[in-house]
Structure formats: structure tokens, C-alpha cells
Amino acid sequence: MGSKSPDDILQPLIPPTTTEPPLLSNKHESSDELEAILSDTHLPLLQRYTKATWIEMKLMFYLAAPAIFVYMVNYLMSMSTQIFSGHLGNLELAASSLGNNGIQIFAYGLMLGMGSAVETLCGQAYGAEKYDMLGIYLQRSSILLTLTGLVLTLVYIFCKPILIFLGESKEIASAAEVFVYGLIPQIFAYAINFPIQKFLQAQSIVLPSAYISAGTLLVHVVLSWVVAYNMGLGLLGVSLVLSLSWWVIVIGQFVYIVKSDKCKETWRGFSAKAFSGLPEFFKLSLASAVMLCLETWYFQILVLLAGLLENPELALDSLAICTSICGWVFMISVGFNAAASVRVSNELGSRHPKSAAFSVVVVTVVAFIISFLCAVIVLALRSVISYTFTDGPVVAAAVSDLCPLLALTILLNGIQPVLSGVAVGCGWQAFVAYVNVGCYYVVGIPLGALLGFYFKLGAKGIWVGMIGGTFMQTVILIWVTYRTDWNKEVEESMKRLNKWDDKQEITLKD
Incomplete structure (x- = not known):
């Protein structure tokens, strides 16, 4: 993301200040230690990453849990x-x-x-x-x-x-x-x-x-x-x-x-x-809101489209159960989203590019593993999982039929929210909002409607199409994160943290 062209902002975001550190300075010490370990080329590679992973896991779970x-x-x-x-x-x-x-x-x-x-x-x-x-x-x-x-x-x-x-x-x-x-x-x-x-x-x-x-x-x-x-x-x-x-x-x-x-x-x-500085703050706030709302409303539209099917009651009942299960698992991903955002933003502000990049890798891998285990559990219980919500055998059969898609959604939701948290930590909200519009509303929803209504695949077709949009968005975020120059991201962070005057401009990612 460091290669993208910035917008000019006319207002200071964070003036420089000299204050004594608060009582949580031990978090800064851990961050400094992490950067030092990752930068120590004298340590064997395995030992370096083992020590770094242990520190990062402690910092991450302290936030995520x-x-x-x-x-x-x-x-x-x-x-x-x-x-x-x-x-x-x-x-x-x-x-x-x-x-x-x-x-x-x-x-x-x-x-x-x-x-x-x-x-x-x-x-x-x-x-x-x-x-x-x-x-x-x-x-x-x-x-x-x-x-x-x-x-x-x-x-x-x-x-x-x-x-x-x-x-x-x-x-x-x-x-x-x-x-x-x-x-x-x-x-x-x-x-x-x-x-x-x-x-x-x-x-x-x-x-x-x-x-x-x-x-x-x-x-x-x-x-x-x-x-x-x-x-x-x-x-x-x-x-x-x-x-x-x-x-x-x-x-x-x-x-x-x-x-x-x-x-x-x-x-x-x-x-x-x-x-x-309220107008400039509003710009970043609005970009953040658009990014999240486009994600939040996406699966609400899945339910609305399902209500237009020939047998809407069965479709809505089965989807309601699936989305409830997905909602509970999604809370885990949202927790890691918060951890990723805090870890990345803290490390960028501390001028620790290696730690920021390493945090992204660790939190993404951990969130993916947990989501994978949840997906396996859903598949293993697919024939009985709906009875927590209803006694109807017809609905149970419909839910069982949708469980492979539910498992795939849970798997993608293990990665996508974490990368969105990375985007928030870096200030990429506007960029991700554009990605969401393209993947969700230009690809996902039209594809889902086409499969569900034109090809008569029903709720399953709608969901497959929308998973396609989520998959495309996830791939783009993985690629962009992989290509990120974290040294440049530190520079961008410092620009936000410098006091402005009439001759100095502060940039936000677009």
C-alpha cells in the first residue's frame, strides 16, 4: 500500500508532543524487543522466529481474547x-x-x-x-x-x-x-x-x-x-x-x-x-464507515434475496440458522480484527516495520487455524446442528445441505476481517471501501442473483455467488498486504503524526 498516491489533508492530525510514558510502557518494551529480535541477523532463523512468535502471541491474545x-x-x-x-x-x-x-x-x-x-x-x-x-x-x-x-x-x-x-x-x-x-x-x-x-x-x-x-x-x-x-x-x-x-x-x-x-x-x-480539524477527521471516519457498512450489509442482502425465492419460508429459516452460527463464529474474527488493527497501528507508530509485518502474518495464521477448526466442527455436525434452533426435519435437511457453504464462509471470515483490521491499522479504509464495492456489489450480488434465480439454484446459488465476491475481496487484500512496503507505511504513519503548518501537508491513504 505504500506505493499508492496520497491525498492532501489541510489539518493536523497529531501534533508532536513530549510527554512521559504512561504505566503501560511494558507494552512498548515488548514491542521494542520484538523488533530487535526480528532485526538480529546473528540469531539463527528458527530461533529468531520462535522468540518473535512467542512475544507476538502474548501481545495478540492479550488483545484478542x-x-x-x-x-x-x-x-x-x-x-x-x-x-x-x-x-x-x-x-x-x-x-x-x-x-x-x-x-x-x-x-x-x-x-x-x-x-x-x-x-x-x-x-x-x-x-x-x-x-x-x-x-x-x-x-x-x-x-x-x-x-x-x-x-x-x-x-x-x-x-x-x-x-x-x-x-x-x-x-x-x-x-x-x-x-x-x-x-x-x-x-x-x-x-x-x-x-x-x-x-x-x-x-x-x-x-x-x-x-x-x-x-x-x-x-x-x-x-x-x-x-x-x-x-x-x-x-x-x-x-x-x-x-x-x-x-x-x-x-x-x-x-x-x-x-x-x-x-x-x-x-x-x-x-x-x-x-x-473535524472535516479531515470526518473524511477518515466516513471511509471507515463505508468500508464496514459495505461488509455488514452484504449478507443482509443475501437474506433479502432469499425472501424473493419460490419457497421463501424454507430458504429464510435455513439461512437464518446458518447466519446465526456464522454470526457467533464471526465474533472470534472480529476480536482478531481488533487485535490486528491495534498491533499494526502501534508498531507503525513505533517505527517498527518488521514487527508490523510479522504481526500481520501471525494474527492471520492464528485466525485461519481457529476458523478452520470451526468449519470442521460445522461439517461434522451438519446433520444435527439445526436442532439447536428448530425441531423441523425439513429445515434440518436444508441446513445440512447449506453447511458446506457455511463452512467455506467461516473459513473466509477467518482471514478477511483480520486483513480489514490491518487496513484500519494502516489507514487504508478508503482503498478497502473501493475493493468492497467492486467485489461485493459489482461481482458478488449480481453473480448470486444470477445463480439463484436464472439458473434456479435457489438459496445455495445466491450464497455461492456472494462467497465468490468475498473470495475475490480476500485474495485482493492478501495480495496487497503481501506487496506492502512496510518501511513506506512507517513513513506514511509519521506524516500523520507530524504537526502541520501552512507549508506542510499530511497525507491519508486513498
């Missing part, structure tokens, strides 16, 4: 809300599913994507020991995401006519409207949570978020039960509890940032500097 746990807890909170809604009635279940998987997933993808800009900038700033700017970037991102939340609120308010326009019945759309109204506060929790999450991850502070999320999940389940069964507040009540739970996570993490000694150098209070 809590991140996987946090994403799974978030997933469980939404799922438990749907479960409680389902016990209110079939209409309520349909409404909560539509609200969560339709309206809410749109906001989640957009907000998480925009928050990923903090991963690039905070990660590289932390690696370069420019600690005071991390808090500025946290505030800057929170401001932009809050403004975005105001726009998204309009979508939530007018969700009923939107859903009716998309073909939903008035009865389900009306019930979904009530559920979605309770999720409006959640939008603004997203606006604060995702920048905070990335701010902490950039410093390798991951365990507090895991503890806070675990405690919040317990509170969420209890409150949902009370609201649904004891207070009789229905759909609005359970969705408001979900919003409240997200705010509990936000407040808990913010209190940790303010009170913890580990953040005393990176968080120095609120600053008016957060309002400067």
Missing part, C-alpha cells in the same frame, strides 16, 4: 432482548427481529465504522508515544458520531413508513416502530461507546471493558425480565432496557478512563482542540 468476549456479550444483549420480546408474542418477536436486524444493524454498522477512525489515529499516536492526542481523538470522534446520531434519529422516527415502503405489513411495521423508538437512546450510546472502546484498545487496555460488559449483561437480563413480565411495559420497555444497558457500559468505561492511572497521560480532560 477480551475483545472477542466483549463482542459476544454485545451480541448476547441484543439476542436476549429478542428472546424476551418473543415471549411477549409472535408479533413482538417479528417486530424486535425487524428492529434489531433491520434498523438497528444499520446504525450499529455506521457508528462502529466511523468509530474505527480512532483505531488508526490513536493506535499510531500511542505507538509514537504522543499520548496527549489520544484523548483529543476520542472527543473528536464522539462529537462526529453524536452529530451522525442526530441524523440517524430521523431514520428511527420515520421507521414505520420506511418499513412499509420496503414491503413489511402495517401490523409488523407498527409494532417495530414502538420497539425502535426505545432504541433511540442507544444511538447516542454508540456514539460514545465505540470511540471509547477504540481509545482503550489502542493502549492495550481491554480487560476493564470485558468486566464492565459482563456485569452489564447480568443487569440487562434481570431488568429485561422485570420490565417484560412484572411491569408489563411490552416492546418499548425491553428496547429501553437495551438502550439503558449500553449507557451503563459507556458510563462504566468513562469512569474507568477518568479514574484509572493507566489513562492519566492519554486522558487530560475535555479540550476545545477536539473541535478543530
Whole structure:
């Protein structure tokens, strides 16, 4: 990626600063040790890579394991809300599913994507020991995401006519409207949570978020039960509890940032500097959002296309089970995505090109091995795996028929999200967004529609076509990562980290 032409940016991203290192300096020491080992040509090659792998594995799993746990807890909170809604009635279940998987997933993808800009900038700033700017970037991102939340609120308010326009019945759309109204506060929790999450991850502070999320999940389940069964507040009540739970996570993490000694150098209070450079920060945030949203919406379109088949109920039931399984396994990949982003951005900021490249290799190989094992388990249990979700033998047979495609998707999802994390760590979001448009929406979806409808292959044909798009995207990202000049990436990182003036320009990857 170092060979691509940069865009000119007119605003400083990270001014140089001289501050004492925070308490997590041991992470920098490990990073320095890793670079020294990889650069030591006197060591035998096997010994060099054995030592380097051990250090990298410790750094990687320290980040990935809590991140996987946090994403799974978030997933469980939404799922438990749907479960409680389902016990209110079939209409309520349909409404909560539509609200969560339709309206809410749109906001989640957009907000998480925009928050990923903090991963690039905070990660590289932390690696370069420019600690005071991390808090500025946290505030800057929170401001932009809050403004975005105001726009998204309009979508939530007018969700009923939107859903009716998309073909939903008035009865389900009306019930979904009530559920979605309770999720409006959640939008603004997203606006604060995702920048905070990335701010902490950039410093390798991951365990507090895991503890806070675990405690919040317990509170969420209890409150949902009370609201649904004891207070009789229905759909609005359970969705408001979900919003409240997200705010509990936000407040808990913010209190940790303010009170913890580990953040005393990176968080120095609120600053008016957060309002400067917003247009340029928005550019990177938007590229991050487009990159992630194109991925998030891709498999939502698979479900929508399946609903147009001749026997949509069977297709949707089997795909719902497959996507649920894929969603759980995907949480593992997302955790490694976060680890890859932090590791690469930290190493680039620390001027460690060899460590950055080595981190990419290790995290990709580990994620692939885990995904391979998950795919093997899915294939081994293909005839019984659907009975976790339903007792229907017809659906079980359909799921079993789709399991080879599910296994292949899980395998690809072991690589693709990790490489996307590398892209975020390097600041390649805009480039990956273009790749996603071409592979997903120019190749994958049209190919899937052609196989599914014209060649009468049904859900399997649609899925095969979309796997083709994912495979093409993965191959491109592997090739680009393989061809990357990591010394040039360090230079690009340093350009972002230098203070600008009227005669100096800072570049972002396009």
C-alpha cells in the first residue's frame, strides 16, 4: 500500500508532543524487543522466529481474547432482548427481529465504522508515544458520531413508513416502530461507546471493558425480565432496557478512563482542540464507515434475496440458522480484527516495520487455524446442528445441505476481517471501501442473483455467488498486504503524526 498516491489533508492530525510514558510502557518494551529480535541477523532463523512468535502471541491474545468476549456479550444483549420480546408474542418477536436486524444493524454498522477512525489515529499516536492526542481523538470522534446520531434519529422516527415502503405489513411495521423508538437512546450510546472502546484498545487496555460488559449483561437480563413480565411495559420497555444497558457500559468505561492511572497521560480532560480539524477527521471516519457498512450489509442482502425465492419460508429459516452460527463464529474474527488493527497501528507508530509485518502474518495464521477448526466442527455436525434452533426435519435437511457453504464462509471470515483490521491499522479504509464495492456489489450480488434465480439454484446459488465476491475481496487484500512496503507505511504513519503548518501537508491513504 505504500506505493499508492496520497491525498492532501489541510489539518493536523497529531501534533508532536513530549510527554512521559504512561504505566503501560511494558507494552512498548515488548514491542521494542520484538523488533530487535526480528532485526538480529546473528540469531539463527528458527530461533529468531520462535522468540518473535512467542512475544507476538502474548501481545495478540492479550488483545484478542477480551475483545472477542466483549463482542459476544454485545451480541448476547441484543439476542436476549429478542428472546424476551418473543415471549411477549409472535408479533413482538417479528417486530424486535425487524428492529434489531433491520434498523438497528444499520446504525450499529455506521457508528462502529466511523468509530474505527480512532483505531488508526490513536493506535499510531500511542505507538509514537504522543499520548496527549489520544484523548483529543476520542472527543473528536464522539462529537462526529453524536452529530451522525442526530441524523440517524430521523431514520428511527420515520421507521414505520420506511418499513412499509420496503414491503413489511402495517401490523409488523407498527409494532417495530414502538420497539425502535426505545432504541433511540442507544444511538447516542454508540456514539460514545465505540470511540471509547477504540481509545482503550489502542493502549492495550481491554480487560476493564470485558468486566464492565459482563456485569452489564447480568443487569440487562434481570431488568429485561422485570420490565417484560412484572411491569408489563411490552416492546418499548425491553428496547429501553437495551438502550439503558449500553449507557451503563459507556458510563462504566468513562469512569474507568477518568479514574484509572493507566489513562492519566492519554486522558487530560475535555479540550476545545477536539473541535478543530473535524472535516479531515470526518473524511477518515466516513471511509471507515463505508468500508464496514459495505461488509455488514452484504449478507443482509443475501437474506433479502432469499425472501424473493419460490419457497421463501424454507430458504429464510435455513439461512437464518446458518447466519446465526456464522454470526457467533464471526465474533472470534472480529476480536482478531481488533487485535490486528491495534498491533499494526502501534508498531507503525513505533517505527517498527518488521514487527508490523510479522504481526500481520501471525494474527492471520492464528485466525485461519481457529476458523478452520470451526468449519470442521460445522461439517461434522451438519446433520444435527439445526436442532439447536428448530425441531423441523425439513429445515434440518436444508441446513445440512447449506453447511458446506457455511463452512467455506467461516473459513473466509477467518482471514478477511483480520486483513480489514490491518487496513484500519494502516489507514487504508478508503482503498478497502473501493475493493468492497467492486467485489461485493459489482461481482458478488449480481453473480448470486444470477445463480439463484436464472439458473434456479435457489438459496445455495445466491450464497455461492456472494462467497465468490468475498473470495475475490480476500485474495485482493492478501495480495496487497503481501506487496506492502512496510518501511513506506512507517513513513506514511509519521506524516500523520507530524504537526502541520501552512507549508506542510499530511497525507491519508486513498
